[in-house]
Amino acid sequence: MANSKFKLGSIENPVKFEDQDYKSLRDASLKSGSLFCDTTFLADQSSIGMPEDPNPDNEVTWLRPKEICDNAVFVEGTTGTTDICQGQLGNCWLLAALSCLTMHPKLFAKVVPSEQRLTDGYAGIFHFRFWQYGEWVEVVVDDRLPVRAGRLLFSYSRSKNEFWSALVEKAYAKLMGYYSSLKGGNISEGMEDFTGGIAYSQLVSAYKPPVLWRQLTAALSRGTLLSCFIQAKTWREIGTVTPEGLVRGHAYAITDTDKVLKDSTEVLLVRLRNPWGFVEYRGPWSDKCKDWEKIDKAEIERLELKKVEDGEFWIAVEAFSSFFDLVELCSVKPDSLSSSTDPAASWSLTEYEGSWVPGCSAGGSRRYRRSFWKNPHFQLSLTAADVEKEEDEEDEEDDDDEDDAKAGGAALSAAAQKQKEKGKKCTLLVELMQRDRRSQRKVRFLYIAFHIYKVENHVGSLNQAFFSSRKPVGRSGKYQGMRGVYKRVLLEPGNYVIVPSTYRPNQPGDFFLRIYAKTGNTLGHEEFTCSTNFLMTVMSNPPLPEDQIRVDNWFDQEDASDDRLDAAAFMRLVNSVLEKDYHLPLETCRQLVLGQDTKGKARLDRTQALKLVTSLRNLQSTFLEHDEDSSGTMSPFELTEALNASGIECDSEVVKVLWERFGSGEIHLPFHGFVSCVTRLRALHELYESESPEQKKQGLNTWLLRLLAL
Template identity: 80%
Template sequence: MANSKFQLGSFENPVKFKDQDYSSLKDASMKSGCLFCDPTFPAEQKSIGMPEDPKPENAVAWLRPKEICNNAVFVEDTIGTTDICQGQLGNCWLLAALSCLTMHPQLFVKVVPSEQSLTEAYAGIFHFRFWQYGEWVEVVVDDRLPVRSGRLLFSYSRSKNEFWSALVEKAYAKLMGFYSSLKGGNISEGMEDFTGGIASSKPVSAFKPPVLWRQLTAALSRGTLLSCFIQAKTWRDIGMVTPEGLVKGHAYAITDTDQVQKDSVEVLLVKLRNPWGFVEYKGPWSDKSEDWDKVDKAEIKRLELKKQEDGEFWIAVEAFSSLFNVVELCSVNPDSLDDNSSDNSSSWSLSTYAGSWVPGCSAGGSRKHRRSFWTNPQYQLSLTAADVEGDAAAANDADDAAAGASDDNDDNDEEEENADGAPLSPAAEKQKEKSQKCTVLIELLQKDRRRKGTVTFICIAYHIYKFQNRVGCLNETFFTSRKPVSRSGKYEAVRGVYKRLNLEPGNYVLVPSTYKPNVPGDFFLRIYAKTGNTLEHEEFTCSTDFLRVVMSNPPLPEDQMRVNNWFDKEDVSDDRLDAAAFMGLVNSVLEKDYHLPLETCRQLVLGEETGGRARLDRTQALKLVTSLRNLQSTFFHHDEDSSGTMSPFELTAALKESGLKCESEVVKVLWERFGSGKLHLPFHGFVSCVTRLRGLSELFESATPELKQHGINTWLLRLLAL
């Protein structure tokens, strides 16, 4: 009840994962005298998420800490970076982030509540908290851990009797679905989920070694979590140990920086930790390097140099710069991500939104797909209060241009433009540099891509456009006639894309998208702006009212001749064609690859007024043949890849050209009805869609006012489901 005043999902009142309440479950276990056994994450192979090894000697047992070690404790003395060692799971990204977290007690206790113990009030139950897309989530686990040959299978501590890190790992695995869901990832994922902060990355090559060292030192002093890695050029290089003792494609925690004197020369050092708990750097200033022989013993003691294989080591910043490629940072305070900011007292407003990319509705793909890009979700940003001079933002703008000029998969010509789409003149560009700008931080995260046992990140990005006046959804014409003023960068198959932007005051629309259209997914968008800005964050539903236009194309003379010849050839007594005969007529007119099956022809015949005979006279047959010829031309026009099929977005445009314009939800139901849930609709499916829509719209026109009161789109959605 004490949490009732806090919003659900806040740290004080976290969401209960699987609806499990830690306090009530622990009380029940204490009263019963039975240790807690978690039914939602059972001590079975399926929780690991990998096939069981058939060899008896490799069998996995699930044991509680006191069954593994007689003097088992939750925490041995104090929390430290060496408490975490990687087991037989490729989750170095997660454990490196956890190592960074141990250096920040105020952040650590958010994830690992401090009252837990393996001795006092012990009931075999533990709880941990993780940030998930704008909410804190509490995860309950029992303490049965997977063991093979008497050793923990996954994460463990160098202190063999300490178990907090193994239990955190188990809780995170439960949150993601399986232990196997933790294989492979970016360190930023773990850092954000442990802090709720914003993560970003910096290329090491962009800074001279002394500048890089100063930035790392400043970031650590601001409480920023830091990590780094060496990029692996191919999958074969991942896990390869270099001659210097460093592992490619492997996450390292940056735990400290310092400086020492050697022969009156100042040496700048960076302290790293390998989550494996072993395999250390072998170069200058490593644990056993002779360089330490020329350093004052008091300095060595101050640095707490340990000449043992614990995964932790020092490295000179020059060597660090030449050997590592990327540094990742994460801070709960947006100001701490600004290397040039000396004022951390400024405040920020935060706006968040959870959205979805729905195939055929709001998964329009990249700008390369011009006809569907506009259907992606759209969000408005209204920036009114500038907080930085244009000259101060010029460096960021230059970085944006350099990063965006050549690395976007869908287009390579995204120059910055004005609101009307015309490139800025040199004079205007110069004036713009002197203008005031607004600082905005935008992060787009794709959700729940680990929870099915595998990692399935899709390529995502966002684009930002400036506009003057807007009413509702911006349409295809707007986006095809303009280029974005900024974007997150190239499309990447990572959980999140982030960028700090300096934009002129004005109105903007932000469009998050996947690289390919019709790729389903959920996302979380968060936008920080300096307080004082009126930050409007609104989704516009891109839909229109249903509109039926009567097509009045006259029949072609050759079609008139073909219809008459077919009727004469069939020699029917009542001068009418049934569905089978009509199919023969239609397929003699249409191109071979677009022939209609009998069922579609029956639908067409039954849609005509035949007096209950389900047979067409010459006039009706000619009208349908003319309509089908027109639909075939429309299909040709919108089948952009000449595949002989349509995508959901091609269907929307083709329906509009055929005189049928309807809401995206109606198109979605149509697709499910006539496309069988697939992403490719053949011509006969398109004909069925048009026939069905026209019939229902005519029925709507003749309906009573009571039936029509909710509008035609509601009418269509109800009847299409029948």
């Protein structure tokens, strides 16, 4: 295949969504003479994802472009920022990003392959490419579009016979699950999915108008996608129009900057686009403002001023600064995200995928100190042949740290202060994204953040004590309910761990973490001396006198001919010793019996029974101690600590498999499950110790993970 030389997931060899191959499907349709109909994204209400309107006057039909317009075309002339108009779907964030994309032909061609037409070779099928968490994905759609009362229901072009934007919207809706999944969002999502770049936000109020204008101008010259936003104070304000003609809670694309002379005074201008395709700014320097009468006609032509209601308009930067709250930027190349002026700078990229599993690896924020350490963490080694001196960005107060708040929001840890003094840093660009949240019926982003800890001269596991005794040397800032959080971080060479987390514990979710480092720095995952391994201490407690008496009495009572107890008899013995709520079922007792050397008889002698009774009483005490809410069950967070107290220290991957094996997917583990965990781990440890050196080469953790699932 022609694409085999390219990595799967690259723009040249994208992942095929739903395993649909565009060329094969198109050729099959052309050969059969029938137009393509997509069976994976049906032309009915299920793809819209909203209840059907019972009013027959609002019936939705699905038509192909040539059924809507006789002279339908995919693209009329060239694409531009005014091609896209928002329909009856609250996805201005997506369309604003798409407007920005039209200004960059090379980027646009990545998303919208240029060979597509509604004429030659037309088969009713189109394909588009979107970036998704480190990979480019190709999405195939047919061209049946939802129509109501003769008009496209959703996105449309100002040129009524042009359909590329409506088809891009359909492909993106298919990728996300439904059209309704596109309701509400941040422009950064769309900009990242159209480019693979990193998007971040910037407060307008942080800069004086001339400085802001220079920054916007420089960003546009670097190919950065820009958009802006007016914050709505309440949900009722969203979509309302200000006296100046600006829409609150609405995304605008920033399409250009320029300057003109008025009465010998330089006026700095910003050009914006409202995705609605109408409703424009009515203040100074708007399309029909008299200010333009004092500007040379050649300048007006150069600026391509159009006095039509197309959603695009100019605004002075001072007015822009007073009306708008936030600018969102998406840089395709990391260079524009760093303050370094080195034109030869290049970057290496490291990517990770992970999950927050409730009760297991969803530890919540630093506010939840007993569980924060259970969050996934990624070890990084950073060495630099060429470090640079840069000013630290202002560090945000970490709103999940109660101790910091009590201390008046102390900004940085002692380690970070030392870094400032030294001044020599390596630049990291870190972004944490939560995956696939839009594919759910109701879009709801978790509040997420990441923290970075220095691992220096630390021996032992990265456990609760480690994270409780240290403060992060870098972090994304306050927890935000957005798809992604980003931060430029300056760090000394050394070993670190990055901990992504949700604000509250036990919130399920998948995430994608990407880290850029300047080439010359070695950025990678390494096993430090502090990495957690499986450790076991065989704890032998002498039997209590009352246990000896109880076991002897039980054996005498059973009157077994060979002075041994089978699993059922042992169950009765154990449950007479343990508290009622912690009785063991027969299967667990059978497991305990088979774990002993019974010479093939599956029956316990007095010594073995006494040993197990003592062990179970100790395990019950441990369980009670770590069952903090006295529920009679424990979470995986509590399980880890209880295992440690029992002499077994496991890493998070082993605990996950244990939970799947003995917790049956439930959020709480009963006492008999805890007993099974300990029994299985001890038996496997003994088995591993008896293995040959050749078998042990894979390491204990790998060996355990393979056998625990059996």
